[in-house]
Amino acid sequence: MYTIEMAYARMRELQDLANRSRAHQPTAASKRADKKHAKKR
Incomplete structure (x- = not known):
């Protein structure tokens, strides 16, 4: 069984x-990744 955990x-x-x-x-x-991450929040 595959659990959510x-x-x-x-x-x-x-x-x-x-x-x-x-x-x-x-x-x-990393700058590109940070920009992408900030947009998600």
């Missing part, structure tokens, strides 16, 4: 992975 844990894993990979990108990429 499992889905949430997976989402957190992917988010952590994305944050870690973004940290290795040049600053232009």
Whole structure:
């Protein structure tokens, strides 16, 4: 059975992975990501 907790844990894993990979990108990429993130809120 696939629970919402499992889905949430997976989402957190992917988010952590994305944050870690973004940290290795040049600053232009992070600026673009920050802009995108700010729009979402």
